[in-house]
Amino acid sequence: MNHSELAAFLKSRRDRVRPADAGLPAGPRRRVPGLRREEVAQLAGLSADYYTELERGRGAQPSAQVLAALARALRLSGDERDHLFHLAERPVPTAHSTAAHAQPALLGLLDRLTTTPAQIINDLHETLAQNPLALALLGPPPATRGPEASFVHRWFT
Incomplete structure (x- = not known):
């Protein structure tokens, strides 16, 4: 597993998602335009320390369930999700697996309901x-x- 490529991919996708897109308040003092590491960890159900280690290119190889949670939290498209699994050297999940994926448009609609x-x-x-x-x-x-x-x-x- 190439930790640095996985870390760069996670950071680039985190920078792309705005807090409002994830149903979070923007807040008055943000140093980054996208989500904070702690916010991604919260949305994915991970510890902030674990996500930080992943984004810094350290730590253990993430499981398929962690990758699926990150794909949902970062609002990844199907191709981006598949790329995330390839970077982590995990098999790309099928439609009927435990790491099934909801499309970002549906997640956005769900947040607005x-x-x-x-x-x-x-x-x-x-x-x-x-x-x-x-x-x-x-x-x-x-x-x-x-x-x-x-x-x-x-x-x-």
Whole structure:
């Protein structure tokens, strides 16, 4: 794995995403136009230290789940997500894998739906992303995969 290329790619994509695009307040004192490292880590569900180490070109090889979370947090397109997996020397996930990907346009729409519960699911009805109201109404998606992770299965059981 080429740590420096992965680090440069993460930084360039972090600089591109504006706080408003991710549903975060811009704040009066920002030294960077894009997201801060801590904000990316928060959006991806990672520790700030772990993300900082990745962006500095150090640390362990990230798992497929971490890469998928970073792709969602950084609003990567499908090709950019695939490139991220190649840089980390991980197999590119298929549409039905645990690292399934929601398109940036859908994530942007989900962020704008602040008055109604909404979630993004794949063709197997597994939850990929939810807004805070859907999280409050439906609860968090299960950590398991397979039939038990299906929204339809959870709804009827």
